[in-house]
Amino acid sequence: MADKILMKGNEALAEAAIMAGCRHYFGYPITPQTEVAAYMAKRMPKIGGVFLQAESEIAAINMVIGAAAAGKRAMTSSSSPGISLKSEGISYMAGCDLPALIVNVQRGGPGLGGIQPSQSDYFQATCGGGHGDFHLLVLAPSSVQEMADLVAKGFDLAEKYRMPCMLLADGTMGQMMEPVSLEEAKVEAHDKSWALTGTKNERRPNIINSLALQPNELEQWNEERFKRYEIVKENEQMAESYLMDDAEYCVVAFGIAARVSQNAVDAARAKGIKVGMIRPITLWPFPEKVLKAAAEKCKAFLSVELNMGQMIKDVKLAIDCKKPVDLCYRTGGMIPSPEEVLSAIEKMQKEGK
Amino acid sequence: MSTTEVLIAGFGGQGILFAGKFLAYAALLQGRNVSWLPSYGPEMRGGTANCSIILSDVQVGSPIVSKPDILIAMNLPSLDKYEKEAKPGASIFVDSSLIGRKVERDDVNVYYIPATQMSTDNGLETLANMILLGAVIDKTQVIPEDMIRPALEKVVSARHAWLLEKNIEAMNLGKNYKE
Known part of the structure; x- marks a missing residue:
């Protein structure tokens, strides 16, 4: 184990990306994720990597498409309004089956919203975000250590399944410091024979494209992509x-x-309430199996979110609405207090008897 | 098994975040669990900046300190905002050169230290934060005294190494201050 150091989540994820072999970062500043770009600006030139502050979020995501098409581990990061701008590019990437990492350090919305932590881009992340039939891999860290660990995991999954992956964090995860142990990630060698690396007159050209004017052809592409999603x-x-x-x-x-x-x-347990927690780490694919199993023995569920209630729909779907599902939320950049969640647990217990 | 929740609050520029980072590193070097969460955003210019630090022997859950065991108030808006939030029995440290009023609660331990005045009197401008921390460590043992130097070595950058002794000087002033 490497020695633990104190790092902000934004910095830990940036360093973790470098350790995972990412040498192409394209970004644009926005609170509360600016430290990612600042860190990359400092580090990338020293290790022969590319840091480029694009003229806009849209430009940055299109640069990621280019680097990913050339078979490189590429990433970009932003916060909620910036991710909306990137959504067109994300859809193109899904249509082109390109792997890359997109980091969203969420802030309150909609619109320009605020700059305080939020989870209100859950729908946007898990339902695709851009136009068309597609999904992203969506990973949700809940500590600075996971901000780092899920980066290598994200790149690996993205390349394994040829899908863009989103790391869905929030302002607290980005801004807080915790002890973190950073270790050189084992970079899995995934087949990238599809990449645009030049034919050298030795092979037929690869084509990376999301345009299919024949509807039957597009239908077939989409169905094949969804077969892959089933495996995921x-x-x-x-x-x-x-x-x-x-x-x-x-x-x-x-x-x-x-x-x-x-x-x-913990507080509810101290009061004798037998309550536990399931913490999804992948939001897509949603951890349906563990929730289905929990529905067999639990009397009721409580979804706690920093939005008006988005993940709660996936919880209900995962358990086929077999048990009541309550919602405890704050929105707009507010964070529920442990006391608010405890009251919601007590209410659930009273009603669930 | 113990958990200490610390809230440091004042103006942006008073070294609020630095003081918090120092405490966090001291706990980390002891092998304890720790989280450090800054306020961020428009309130940092002129208004209140604050920093939540949790030092614990168990895994830290929420990193947000809403009911501090230790409150360090470096301006009046911060004391106004957080005095009522402190846990009963909490320790409140007040920079009395910047805050004219007294703490109104009687279920907390209060220490008044004219830290900003002391810092200018002793040629330690900008180190009022560390003067206060010297007092905090002396009165609460939130971190052991022998962690001060190793933790400072982690948070004072090599470029500013000459400031390390100044920090220790400031902390000694706070430690030895008698009201």
Whole structure:
């Protein structure tokens, strides 16, 4: 284990990307993720990598498309309004089956919104975000250590399945410092024979394109992509269970909401309420299996989110609405207190009896 | 098994975040769990800047300090905002050269230290934060005294190494201050 150092989440994820072999970063500043770009600006030139501050978010995502098409590990980062600008490029990348990492350090929306932490881009991230039939891999860190660890995981999954991957963080994850241990990630060698690297007159040209004017051809492309999505759903669901062994009630929360909920679960346990928590780490694919299993023994569920209630729909779908699902939320950049979550747990228990 | 929640609040530029980072590193060097969360945004110019630090023997859940065990108030708006939030029995440290009023609660331990005045009197301008921390460590043992130097070595950059002794001087002033 490498020595632990204190780092901001934004910086830890930037260094983790470099350690995972990323040498192409294209970005544009926006609070609360600007430290990612600042860190890359400092480090990339020293290691022969590319840091480029684009003229806009749209330019940055299109540069990522170019680097990814050439087979390079490329990434960009932004915060909510910037991600909306990137959405066209993300859709193109999905249509071209290009792997890359897109980091969203979320802030309150809609519109220009605010700059405080939020999880209100859940729908945007998990339902694709851009136009067309597609999904992104979506990973949700809940500590600075995970901000780092999920970067290598994200690149790996993206290349394995030829899909763009989104790291869905929030302002607290980006801004807070925690001890983190950074280790050189094992860079998996994925087949990139599709990449545009020049034919050298030795092979037929590769074509990377998302245009298919014949509807039957486009239908076939989409169906084949969705077959791949089914494999992802089967193999890549990730979640952490906390005190679930004897739990009669189940809190579901990710990211900063899970950190706050952990305090509430501990407080509820101290009062004798048998409650546990399932923390989705992959938001797409959503960890349906572990939730389905929990629905067999838990009486009720509570979704805790920093939005008006977005993940709650996936919770209901995952358990086929077999059990009641309550919502505890704050929005606009506000964060629920552990006491608010505890009250919601107590309410769930009273109604669930 | 113990957890200490610390809130440091004042104006942007008073070294709020630095003081928090120092405490966080001291705890990290002890092998404890720690989180450091700054306020960020428009309030940092002129208004209140604050920093939540949690030092714990168990995994840190929420990194947000809403009910501090230790409150360090470096301006009046911060004391006005957070005095009522401190836990009963909490320790509140007040920079009395910048805050004219007294703490109104009687269920907390209060220490008044004219840190900003002391810093200018001793040629340690900008180190009022560390004068206060010297007092905090002396009164609360939030970190052991022998962690001061190793933690400073982590947070004072090599470029500013000459400031390390100044920081220690400031902390000693705070430690030895008698009201």
